Amino acid sequence: MPRPGLLNLITDVPGLLVGHVTDDTVRSGATVLRTDGFWAAAVDVRGGGPGTRETEALAPENLVGRVHAIALAGGSVFGLAVADGVVAALSAQGQGLALKPGSPAIPVVPAAVLHDLGNGGDRAWGLEPPYRRWGIEAVAAAAREFALGRVGAGRGAMAGHLPGGLGSASLDLGDGLVVGALVAANPIGSVYMPDGHTFWAWPFEIDGEFGGHRPQGHAPVVDPLPEASRLADLGRLQPGVNTTLAVVACNADLSTAECKRLAMMAQDGIARAVRPAHTPFDGDTVFALASGAQGLGDGRARAVQLGRLGSAAADCLARALARAVHEAARGG
Amino acid sequence: MPRPGLLNLITDVPGLLVGHVTDDTVRSGATVLRTDGFWAAAVDVRGGGPGTRETEALAPENLVGRVHAIALAGGSVFGLAVADGVVAALSAQGQGLALKPGSPAIPVVPAAVLHDLGNGGDRAWGLEPPYRRWGIEAVAAAAREFALGRVGAGRGAMAGHLPGGLGSASLDLGDGLVVGALVAANPIGSVYMPDGHTFWAWPFEIDGEFGGHRPQGHAPVVDPLPEASRLADLGRLQPGVNTTLAVVACNADLSTAECKRLAMMAQDGIARAVRPAHTPFDGDTVFALASGAQGLGDGRARAVQLGRLGSAAADCLARALARAVHEAARGG
Numbered sequence: 053m054p055r056p057g058l059l060n061l062i063t064d065v066p067g068l069l070v071g072h073v074t075d076d077t078v079r080s081g082a083t084v085l086r087t088d089g090f091w092a093a094a095v096d097v098r099g100g101g102p103g104t105r106e107t108e109a110l111a112p113e114n115l116v117g118r119v120h121a122i123a124l125a126g127g128s129v130f131g132l133a134v135a136d137g138v139v140a141a142l143s144a145q146g147q148g149l150a151l152k153p154g155s156p157a158i159p160v161v162p163a164a165v166l167h168d169l170g171n172g173g174d175r176a177w178g179l180e181p182p183y184r185r186w187g188i189e190a191v192a193a194a195a196r197e198f199a200l201g202r203v204g205a206g207r208g209a210m211a212g213h214l215p216g217g218l219g220s221a222s223l224d225l226g227d228g229l230v231v232g233a234l235v236a237a238n239p240i241g242s243v244y245m246p247d248g249h250t251f252w253a254w255p256f257e258i259d260g261e262f263g264g265h266r267p268q269g270h271a272p273v274v275d276p277l278p279e280a281s282r283l284a285d286l287g288r289l290q291p292g293v294n295t296t297l298a299v300v301a302c303n304a305d306l307s308t309a310e311c312k313r314l315a316m317m318a319q320d321g322i323a324r325a326v327r328p329a330h331t332p333f334d335g336d337t338v339f340a341l342a343s344g345a346q347g348l349g350d351g352r353a354r355a356v357q358l359g360r361l362g363s364a365a366a367d368c369l370a371r372a373l374a375r376a377v378h379e380a381a382r383g384g
Numbered sequence: 385m386p387r388p389g390l391l392n393l394i395t396d397v398p399g400l401l402v403g404h405v406t407d408d409t410v411r412s413g414a415t416v417l418r419t420d421g422f423w424a425a426a427v428d429v430r431g432g433g434p435g436t437r438e439t440e441a442l443a444p445e446n447l448v449g450r451v452h453a454i455a456l457a458g459g460s461v462f463g464l465a466v467a468d469g470v471v472a473a474l475s476a477q478g479q480g481l482a483l484k485p486g487s488p489a490i491p492v493v494p495a496a497v498l499h500d501l502g503n504g505g506d507r508a509w510g511l512e513p514p515y516r517r518w519g520i521e522a523v524a525a526a527a528r529e530f531a532l533g534r535v536g537a538g539r540g541a542m543a544g545h546l547p548g549g550l551g552s553a554s555l556d557l558g559d560g561l562v563v564g565a566l567v568a569a570n571p572i573g574s575v576y577m578p579d580g581h582t583f584w585a586w587p588f589e590i591d592g593e594f595g596g597h598r599p600q601g602h603a604p605v606v607d608p609l610p611e612a613s614r615l616a617d618l619g620r621l622q623p624g625v626n627t628t629l630a631v632v633a634c635n636a637d638l639s640t641a642e643c644k645r646l647a648m649m650a651q652d653g654i655a656r657a658v659r660p661a662h663t664p665f666d667g668d669t670v671f672a673l674a675s676g677a678q679g680l681g682d683g684r685a686r687a688v689q690l691g692r693l694g695s696a697a698a699d700c701l702a703r704a705l706a707r708a709v710h711e712a713a714r715g716g
Binding site: 053054055098100223225240241245255256257258259266267270272273274275276277283313316317319320323324327328329330331332333355356358359360361362363364366367 | 385386387430432555557572573577587588589590591598599602604605606607608609615645648649651652655656659660661662663664665687688690691692693694695696698699
């Protein structure tokens with residue numbers, strides 16, 4: 053039976069490192085996922101208010117379809133500068149495309165941001181928002197072990213009306229394939245069922261990784277705008293740009309187009325862990341990465357394996373989402 | 385609190401009629417949704433193996449973005465001819481675009497099909513597959529009340545390894561807005577949790593509409609390729625083209641682009657009711673229709689209402705999926 057990997061983190065996928073920068077004054081942060089090579093990648097955007105960079109380079113019909121890193125940040129549009137820092141840092145280390153001798157290495161670093169500007173942090177940054185610098189620092193911090201909860205790109209996040217955060221989970225399929233997910237959880241919807249303490253993701257929980265609550269009451273879920281969602285407030289209270297930013301990764305030899313299917317299936321993990329999801333106000337964005345280490349074979353059996361990986365990626369993402377909020381509530 | 389409409393069918397949305405043709409010899413059928421005007425519409429395709437017609441006409445950036453009917457059928461590619469019959473029947477009644485005096489009325493009838501060719505029915509149709517004729521007959525059969533289960537486009541469907549079928553559900557939001565869903569459920573994934581009898585959609589069930597089972601055991605869901613899914617068999621047993629075809633509808637004044645968001649959010653209903661969903665082998669396709677009868681206002685409040693409708697559409701679709709399989713099991 054499949055089991056979480058050693059760390060129950062996306063970095064159980066060999067070759068992947070994660071680094072956070074967390075600023076408690078700004079109440080924001082950044083998270084970088086760094087690959088040990090030029091990994092196949094794709095992205096699937098399903099929210100109505102996304103903030104992204106270099107996503108078009110990942111379309112299966114376009115040229116690149118591979119990445120050296122993925123950068124996530126708070127800060128809404130200001131946060132997109134995180135990728136400037138990551139690009140500079142990786143290039144300085146010689147990581148990137150070498151198109152011409154003597155030219156700087158050109159790293160491919162897609163990025164996505166969530167909106168945390170309304171959380172009361174200090175944004176008196178004038179002409180120097182900190183996100184570019186944080187990109188450089190996050191590359192230096194990248195490691196296999198990393199914290200969950202109110203850290204990195206999840207530092208300033210909200211999940212419905214509750215603190216959001218940074219979550220991760222992994223699944224070792226037992227046959228050499230490993231899948232993982234990382235998420236910065238800032239959804240407008242609620243991660244809890246109407247009882248207020250059972251995660252929507254409860255069926256997928258392994259070993260009490262997000263508290264072990266199970267549904268007791270059986271009231272039907274009929275209100276499409278639950279109180280625990282911020283959607284009900286949007287008309288009267290606050291501006292809202294809300295987003296679940298996610299990365300799923302595996303060690304299979306997926307093409308860019310297959311990574312796209314992985315990202316699409318992984319979106320179902322958001323659907324299962326958050327209600328409502330994919331609203332006009334969310335920026336739900338899922339990146340998918342594949343290291344290429346494990347061959348999947350070909351033909352129909354390959355497509356079956358891709359479906360299996362996609363199903364595992366959706367489960368990991370649902371678990372990571374619940375872990376993000378669970379760890380945030382623990383002050384993690 | 386929102387409640388199902390009078391019939392708990394998509395036809396609780398005023399102006400919508402549904403007609404089935406069911407053939408127990410061919411073990412297939414067709415279902416037509418007929419509007420009482422030229423309704424705004426969009427489509428969202430998320431499966432890896434779709435079979436569709438006239439979907440490009442519904443892209444928000446294209447010209448038409450409205451429909452006179454939606455046609456669903458079994459029969460894989462042969463089933464697409466159902467739209468020929470619907471187009472002919474509606475035009476003969478004078479329904480359609482009148483571009484020039486004396487020209488026939490031009491109905492806009494997008495269609496989608498599911499694969500049921502492997503279910504042992506009689507397909508010795510040579511040069512005359514029955515789907516075009518069924519399209520004509522389904523238009524004639526269209527009514528507010530219609531059957532669920534092994535009927536229409538769901539007649540030959542399978543849900544995982546169990547009989548699939550045709551389902552529907554509605555939600556009256558209590559303020560004049562009504563949402564409904566109709567689905568032909570032929571997913572490769574399972575609609576049941578690992579206990580084998582609790583629908584994934586159970587949290588959304590209203591008044592025992594699909595049997596009232598609740599989860600008792602709490603074993604974690606870790607196998608990405610559950611036995612109750614056909615995905616595990618694909619490598620060794622059978623060809624597979626598997627699909628959840630759905631239509632969601634409401635009575636709001638949505639634009640084509642807003643219908644697209646409604647369809648996108650409704651896909652989450654498939655994600656919540658079926659696991660795995662949106663695999664390379666599914667053709668998951670959701671159409672969204674809006675009659676325009678109820679104004680939603682404008683600005684941010686309008687987008688909030690759109691999110692509310694999308695959330696309700698996802699719930700209705702999850703309920704309709706469970707009802708399809710529940711009614712199919714009852715021999716409905």
